[in-house]
Amino acid sequence: MSVPAYTAPDETSTLATCAFAVHLAASGPGPFPPALSGHAGGGEPRVLDAGELALIVQSVPAAAFAGEALAERLQDPAELERCARAHHDVITAAARTGPVVPLPLATLYLDDTRAVAAVREREAQFTRLLNRLHRRTEWGLKVTSTPGAQPPADRPAGETDRRRSPADGRAYLDRVRGRQRDREHRHEAAWRAAERVYAVARRTAVEARRLRPQDPALAGAGARQLLNAALLLDHGTEARLRHAIDQLSTDPAIADQARIELTGPWVPYSFARLDEEAATDGLQ
Amino acid sequence: MVSSEPAPWQGDEGPYGPIGVPLVDLLDRVMATGVVISGDVVIAIAEVPLVRLSLHALLSSVSERLPAPWADGGPW
Numbered sequence: 001m002s003v004p005a006y007t008a009p010d011e012t013s014t015l016a017t018c019a020f021a022v023h024l025a026a027s028g029p030g031p032f033p034p035a036l037s038g039h040a041g042g043g044e045p046r047v048l049d050a051g052e053l054a055l056i057v058q059s060v061p062a063a064a065f066a067g068e069a070l071a072e073r074l075q076d077p078a079e080l081e082r083c084a085r086a087h088h089d090v091i092t093a094a095a096r097t098g099p100v101v102p103l104p105l106a107t108l109y110l111d112d113t114r115a116v117a118a119v120r121e122r123e124a125q126f127t128r129l130l131n132r133l134h135r136r137t138e139w140g141l142k143v144t145s146t147p148g149a150q151p152p153a154d155r156p157a158g159e160t161d162r163r164r165s166p167a168d169g170r171a172y173l174d175r176v177r178g179r180q181r182d183r184e185h186r187h188e189a190a191w192r193a194a195e196r197v198y199a200v201a202r203r204t205a206v207e208a209r210r211l212r213p214q215d216p217a218l219a220g221a222g223a224r225q226l227l228n229a230a231l232l233l234d235h236g237t238e239a240r241l242r243h244a245i246d247q248l249s250t251d252p253a254i255a256d257q258a259r260i261e262l263t264g265p266w267v268p269y270s271f272a273r274l275d276e277e278a279a280t281d282g283l284q
Numbered sequence: 285m286v287s288s289e290p291a292p293w294q295g296d297e298g299p300y301g302p303i304g305v306p307l308v309d310l311l312d313r314v315m316a317t318g319v320v321i322s323g324d325v326v327i328a329i330a331e332v333p334l335v336r337l338s339l340h341a342l343l344s345s346v347s348e349r350l351p352a353p354w355a356d357g358g359p360w
Contacts, residue, residue, distance in 0.1 A: 081307055084314045088305065105314050140309050211312050228312070263306065269313035
């Protein structure tokens with residue numbers, strides 16, 4: 001992971017090879033759509049042969065990507081979005097005709113030869129992973145708590161409490177505790193709903209994994225993200241997932257607590273983990 | 285409530301289509317693909333601090349720019 005031997009070139013004209021994805025040579029994507037341009041300032045996306053495998057690369061100006069330059073650029077949200085979308089566009093184009101292993105954003109090599117060598121070094125792992133992803137796609141499953149679930153009607157709001165029983169401190173405290181309990185119960189019910197959604201949905205999938213929860217701000221005021229997960233589905237089985245989600249979402253025990261969102265199909269980013277392949281190797 | 289509309293980017297250009305991928309969900313994936321296969325130029329992308337920083341910047345700007353397209357039945 002740490003190869004600091006490379007130093008950023010002085011000349012802005014120096015090119016580096018940016019690798020996007022690895023696929024089986026036999027299931028190449030063919031010509032890319034003309035609109036596919038990869039990262040701004042780079043050459044056209046192209047395919048490099050690496051034996052049974054092939055990789056999609058693009059020549060990019062090294063100065064714009066090397067060292068701190070890209071890291072700094074990505075602090076700008078607009079630039080981050082451009083880079084992420086450019087990366088994603090190339091990967092999805094590559095995935096039209098067969099499985100791909102997406103590489104991390106801005107995986108850079110000094111030149112094509114080095115890029116090919118890096119892939120060849122891990123040919124067996126890539127091949128196993130590609131076989132596992134064959135005819136499978138990723139779906140995103142998110143569950144968000146429904147904001148403003150109402151407390152039971154017999155519990156008045158705080159203002160009313162004080163007016164109704166200014167003298168009865170004990171009754172007031174009871175009501176406060178009651179509201180606290182209600183909140184906890186709602187909280188618990190919401191988490192249980194999310195867990196049930198995950199348990200049911202993953203039965204339709206080949207694999208499932210939880211992703212890092214997204215920023216709470218995105219869930220909206222008063223709402224919480226209860227689940228952010230990825231499912232790996234065999235092609236043609238998404239109807240089962242949709243059916244399961246539709247059933248869950250009409251169940252009042254869930255509908256009262258949470259909103260379910262499905263996104264996809266995605267290239268199986270969340271399941272194309274070479275580090276885990278390596279870990280599996282270690283166990284064998 | 286559920287928003288499981290037909291896949292939004294299932295279009296003429298293939299199963300993964302071109303446009304409309306929600307950025308936040310995209311970053312979940314692009315940023316989590318953390319395996320560097322010994323790149324010659326190691327960039328801090330996969331390292332958590334930068335990602336957090338960038339995501340933070342992004343998310344705050346998202347919530348300012350697009351007041352919660354996600355809060356109302358999903359991104360599409």
